[in-house]
Amino acid sequence: MIFMAFWILVFSYWLHLLSTVVLLGGLALMAVAAWPALRRGALESNHWVALQKRLLPWANGSLVILLVTGFIQMTNDPNYNGFLAVDSLWAVAILVKHVAFGGMVLIGVYVQWSLYPAMDRAVLLTKKRPSLAQSEQHTLVQREMRLLRLNLFCAAVVLFLTAVATAV
Secondary structure (H helix, E strand, O other): OHHHHHHHHHHHHHHHHHHHHHHHHHHHHHHHHHHHHHHHOOOOOOHHHHHHHHHHHHHHHHHHHHHHHHHHHHHOOOOOOOOOOOOOHHHHHHHHHHHHHHHHHHHHHHHHHHHHHHHHHHHHHHHHOHHHHHHHHHHHHHHHHHHHHHHHHHHHHHHHHHHHHHHO
């Protein structure tokens, strides 16, 4: 039984790290490569928006895997004293880490279910009212850039707090 629990924990760590690489790699790619493309403005010819949409299933899958494997790891940690038992530096780091992770999830939900559909509508509007569409596109691109930076910041906070919890 102990042997099986050991391998479940090993597999959990491996999947957690792999999902972190996929999620943060995608965010970093978007941060480094998409910002210049997004600044150009025209959504209908912006291939980075299409790439971001293709990365969404990978990001969503990574978030789910991170949630499940993180739960397995947390409950097997000797510092874990129970649900919402915030009684140590480790517990504070884990709590704030979960808040930052929740922020990443909320940003992802907003981008997928609100921002991207608005961008698609703005592209359609270009054909009927180009001047209005250009203003709308600029606003949406600025919002996406802010959310991308905020999501990257939340990811950096999660990694920092992981380091804090690991060091304790």
